[in-house]
Amino acid sequence: MVQASSVEIRKVNKFYGPFQALKDIDLSVPPGKVTCLIGPSGSGKSTLLRCINFLEEYDSGEVRIDDQLIGYEVPGGRKMPARKLREMRRSIGMVFQQFNLWPHMTAQENVAEGLIRVRGLPRAEAADRAVEALRKVGLGDKMANHPARLSGGQQQRVAIARAIAMEPQLMLFDEPTSALDPELVGEVLNVMKTLAGEGMTMVVVTHEMGFAAHVADQVAFMEAGELVAVDAPARILHQPEDPRIQGFLRTYHERNAF
Amino acid sequence: MFSIETFFDSFGPLFWAARYTLLVSGLGIALGLVIGALICAAGLSRWTAAQRFAAIWVSFLRGVPLLVQLLLMYYLLPVIGINVPAIAAAVITVGICASAYISEIWRGAIGALPKGQSEAAIAIGMDPRNVWTRIILPQAVVLSLPALVNELILLVKASSLVSVVGILEVTRASQAHAATTFRPLEVYLAAACIYLLINLCLAGLGRYLEHRTAV
Ligand SMILES: Nc1ncnc2c1ncn2[C@@H]1O[C@H](COP(=O)(O)OP(=O)(O)OP(=O)(O)O)[C@@H](O)[C@H]1O
């Protein structure tokens, strides 16, 4: 079982110039639970997710990881020192839609890099741990491959290995399967399910309603920068009360029907 | 009549002069890489003064012909009390001029990397120094190799201009040789062959590097 973090988001606002991308967002992510963020394109899901590790700077409100405010020294105060922010990010893994593997490194080097440069492990130990992480995502035999010699699904699994090798207490996923061919989606979702089963706290932006329905502990629905509802998956996906959620799911089902 | 003999005889003195062509373009690109890196760093830094300096540097050097830059440098250095051989003045001028193009090449290569590359590193808590040295620069340098080789080829050709400050490189040597043999056609054809030979080798090197570093 992993040591799992909680996330508390309180009254978070985010502006791009005059445009408000996040409006007074409140969300609690309990430790060891899986939270899925769903909603139409442009609703602010990625922005919210990226505020959790301060890759995107929120303008007001609070984001706390295990009670520790991220990004600012005090709410509405000065930015926290870069070193402190880096320290907090070490225990937050992130997986991107476009994988973002480093193309000039092999799979093993991709995973070991952070262990060497961030955790300060000796090369040999980092290499061993990289192998271990790659085995865990089922890629023990692809360690020497560069990303260009891996399928999309394999690349995304390397990206997950890169994140979990750092031994995070929280994992953020931004549409991890959206760039994949349909037949490769399953292998990535399976790795994520295993991770969830081990008690990792996960926040997952996804369009995979099956994953949200079966793996998530709670589902949050966003639209136009607002968090419309947070509830058990069944209550959001099967009996939504809000007409905005009904409309979204209708579009989703129409698109997926053939 | 075309004299095959004069054509072939020209190669001796012209090859000898080619050492200056290679020296000026070789040292010029080396200097240009160093200054270009500094200018590129200044342009990407967060200090507005440094950014402005880099912008002026680049636009001046790209806006003024190299020939004029060479003459300026040649006459300027003694005025400010620096007495260096013409060859040094030539190398410095060519290097400075190249730095403007090289800094733009690197800026372009760095800008061409997807933002996600550095974001992935920042997200695991990597510090900026490692983000640059481990993630951004290794990729940017590889991306820039074809353009750098191209720049070197341009320098080899541009080095013919340093003849104005009295350096006996291939072009100047062929002018002298043509005047003594009264066979300009043969001599200049030989000069053309030498430039072509050098640049074909460089183009080959470029393709080799591109092939070797492709992932
Ligand atoms: N850097 C930016 N500058 C200006 N506007 C931005 C920027 N990033 C995002 N936005 C805007 O903020 C809103 C939310 O974007 P976000 O990427 O969070 O949406 P999303 O819900 O993740 O959508 P998708 O499902 O398409 O990924 C969008 O309207 C987008 O245009």
Ligand SMILES: [Mg+2]
């Ligand atoms: Mg998004």
